[in-house]
Structure formats: C-alpha cells, structure tokens
Amino acid sequence: EPEVTQTPSHQVTQMGQEVILRCVPISNHLYFYWYRQILGQKVEFLVSFYNNEISEKSEIFDDQFSVERPDGSNFTLKIRSTKLEDSAMYFCASTVSNQPQHFGDGTRLSIL
Amino acid sequence: KNEVEQSPQNLTAQEGEFITINCSYSVGISALHWLQQHPGGGIVSLFMLSSGKKKHGRLIATINIQEKHSSLHITASHPRDSAVYICAVILHSGGSNYKLTFGKGTLLTVNP
Numbered sequence: 001e002p003e004v005t006q007t008p009s010h011q012v013t014q015m016g017q018e019v020i021l022r023c024v025p026i027s028n029h030l031y032f033y034w035y036r037q038i039l040g041q042k043v044e045f046l047v048s049f050y051n052n053e054i055s056e057k058s059e060i061f062d063d064q065f066s067v068e069r070p071d072g073s074n075f076t077l078k079i080r081s082t083k084l085e086d087s088a089m090y091f092c093a094s095t096v097s098n099q100p101q102h103f104g105d106g107t108r109l110s111i112l
Numbered sequence: 113k114n115e116v117e118q119s120p121q122n123l124t125a126q127e128g129e130f131i132t133i134n135c136s137y138s139v140g141i142s143a144l145h146w147l148q149q150h151p152g153g154g155i156v157s158l159f160m161l162s163s164g165k166k167k168h169g170r171l172i173a174t175i176n177i178q179e180k181h182s183s184l185h186i187t188a189s190h191p192r193d194s195a196v197y198i199c200a201v202i203l204h205s206g207g208s209n210y211k212l213t214f215g216k217g218t219l220l221t222v223n224p
Contacts, residue, residue: 055209
C-alpha cells in the first residue's frame with residue numbers, strides 16, 4: 001500500500017538555524033498538509049496546500065514558516081530561524097479529496 | 113476553546129473487555145475521523161464518518177450528527193490495541209481544504 005514518507009525521522013538543530021523537513025506524499029493525492037504535535041499536547045494544523053499553493057494556514061504558520069512542492073513529488077516545510085518552541089513532532093499528510101488522510105511517521109524536531 | 117472533546121482522557125482495560133471512547137464536538141462538521149497513534153508517534157486513520165456506523169474487524173465507529181457525538185468501540189480488546197485514539201473533525205467552516213481539527217486523544221492501555 002502506498003505510504004507517505006517523511007525525512008529525517010529526527011532532526012536536532014541549534015536555535016536560530018534553518019531547518020527543512022521533507023515529505024513525499026502519495027503520488028495521486030492532491031491535498032497536502034503539515035501538522036505539528038508539541039510533546040504531551042494535541043495535534044495542530046499548520047498549513048494546507050492544493051493546486052501548487054497554500055489553501056489555508058493557521059496562526060502558528062507565521063513568516064518563519066514556508067512550504068514548497070518543488071518537483072511534483074516532494075513537499076517540504078521550512079522553518080527559517082528556529083525557536084525553542086518549535087520543538088515538536090511534525091506530521092505530513094495527504095489525501096485525494098474528502099477521504100481519509102494518510103499520515104507520515106513524523107519528524108521529531110528538537111531545538112537546542 | 114476546544115471544538116473537539118474526548119472522554120475519557122485515559123482508559124485502562126483488561127484483555128477481552130469491550131471498550132468505548134467518546135467524542136463530542138461543538139460546531140457543524142462535514143466529517144469525523146478516528147485515528148490511532150502508537151507510542152512511536154505515527155498516526156493511522158481508522159475511520160472516516162459523516163453518518164451512521166462503520167465496522168472494521170473488532171473496531172466499530174458510530175456518529176450521531178444531531179447530538180454532535182461519536183463513539184469508537186473496540187470489542188475483545190487486546191494488548192496490541194494499546195495506543196492513543198484521536199478524534200478529529202473537518203469543520204463545515206473549514207472551506208474545501210479538508211483540514212483536520214483534533215481532540216486531545218484518549219490513551220488506552222490494555223493489560224494482559
């Protein structure tokens with residue numbers, strides 16, 4: 001069965017550094033998402049992406065965040081200047097339309 | 113303001129017991145998802161519902177749209193069912209991007 005894959009599984013970065021989290025969604029899916037989960041808290045929506053543009057973003061998704069789908073397969077989340085509070089598990093998900101979303105295994109981001 | 117509330121937060125059961133996890137939501141939705149998150153962090157979609165009832169193996173999910181309530185049942189529970197079960201909804205006001213709004217999850221532990 002096709003899977004959403006995320007790399008790396010764990011990223012450790014110094015505060016203030018840029019980080020890029022990578023995702024390969026399922027190939028025929030059209031809607032792409034980034035969610036995050038701070039340790040011990042619920043999963044939160046960050047951004048949705050459809051038709052090569054952001055369709056919605058949350059208040060969390062400020063100017064330090066950006067997403068790209070550079071080559072039709074990869075879907076990346078960039079944090080320009082990381083803060084301690086960016087430490088979380090980041091999940092990528094994709095779906096065809098109003099169908100169950102398929103999640104990657106997540107990237108654990110640790111900011112030192 | 114929590115749009116999605118789950119109960120209980122924690123649930124411990126003995127192997128073989130029938131388990132019910134509840135989800136209530138306060139706003140109009142177009143669909144409700146039940147998800148499973150294992151200790152390693154990965155998220156798997158179990159069900160997507162907009163009405164009625166769905167069954168998959170020992171898992172049953174029901175939804176009552178009028179009462180804004182859904183339940184996830186596990187029959188003949190097994191230690192391998194131990195995980196966090198998360199209710200997530202697609203809000204009517206969420207536009208057409210199908211983003212999920214999550215509950216805090218229910219930590220289920222099934223003892224042998």
